[in-house]
Amino acid sequence: MTIEGDSKQYDLLSAWAERTAKEFSKNKETIMLTAEIGVRKGLGSKLIMNYIRPNYSGLHFHIGIDPYGDMIYPHYDNTKPIKMDYGEKMYAEFQKDFAGEPRFNLLKMPDDVFFEKYYYGVEFYYDAKQYVLNRYGLVHFDGPHKTSDVLTETIFFARRAAPGAVFIYDDWQKYNMAICRDAAKEFGFEFITNGDRKTILQKTK
Ligand SMILES: C[S@@+](CC[C@H](N)C(=O)[O-])C[C@H]1O[C@@H](n2cnc3c(N)ncnc32)[C@H](O)[C@@H]1O
Numbered sequence: 503m504t505i506e507g508d509s510k511q512y513d514l515l516s517a518w519a520e521r522t523a524k525e526f527s528k529n530k531e532t533i534m535l536t537a538e539i540g541v542r543k544g545l546g547s548k549l550i551m552n553y554i555r556p557n558y559s560g561l562h563f564h565i566g567i568d569p570y571g572d573m574i575y576p577h578y579d580n581t582k583p584i585k586m587d588y589g590e591k592m593y594a595e596f597q598k599d600f601a602g603e604p605r606f607n608l609l610k611m612p613d614d615v616f617f618e619k620y621y622y623g624v625e626f627y628y629d630a631k632q633y634v635l636n637r638y639g640l641v642h643f644d645g646p647h648k649t650s651d652v653l654t655e656t657i658f659f660a661r662r663a664a665p666g667a668v669f670i671y672d673d674w675q676k677y678n679m680a681i682c683r684d685a686a687k688e689f690g691f692e693f694i695t696n697g698d699r700k701t702i703l704q705k706t707k
Pocket residue numbers: 506507508509538539540541542543544545546547567568569570588611612613614644645646
């Protein structure tokens with residue numbers, strides 16, 4: 503199965519997923535939660551799971567947040583609302599490609615609805631146990647590309663970030679990344695690296 507992505511620098515996402523998994527394996531915690539905002543066909547989520555699971559000594563859970571649904575909204579600061587191809591056909595393809603993937607919940611809703619519904623954590627039912635998880639080890643920000651949206655996402659996940667957590671932002675040159683970086687800094691994050699598509703922050707304090 504080949505899953506197409508729509509961006510670049512997936513190697514950076516894979517490398518940091520692997521690295522974070524190895525770092526988190528040194529902790530006493532035995533559960534790691536990761537998230538991707540904006541899933542589309544699923545390449546980002548696939549890489550996160552593929553590079554974390556073989557490298558993490560504990561149990562890894564992943565969520566994807568995406569409404570699909572042919573929603574009409576402005577994709578960038580100061581642009582008009584438009585419809586892209588993120589519709590039900592794409593969602594059906596995604597479901598087929600990820601059928602049976604364990605410990606992966608696709609939450610089919612936009613980020614702002616997710617923030618309200620899952621303020622106190624996300625639930626998983628796995629191997630005869632209930633898990634309610636609210637501490638994130640890695641987040642891939644690749645949903646809306648408006649500064650106000652990415653800033654709100656940054657603050658929501660920074661409040662719930664585990665020590666050593668990594669935030670990876672796609673298309674960071676399309677919005678005001680400096681504001682998001684400054685906000686994350688208030689929660690102990692520092693700038694690690696960037697390329698022309700992705701930038702990486704890590705919670706070091
Ligand atoms: C650039 S694509 C994601 C690409 C994907 N991460 C990859 O690596 O292949 C953007 C996705 O964000 C989703 N999206 C748009 N607005 C959103 C929102 N408010 N919350 C969550 N997802 C959103 C769209 O439905 C679309 O699937």
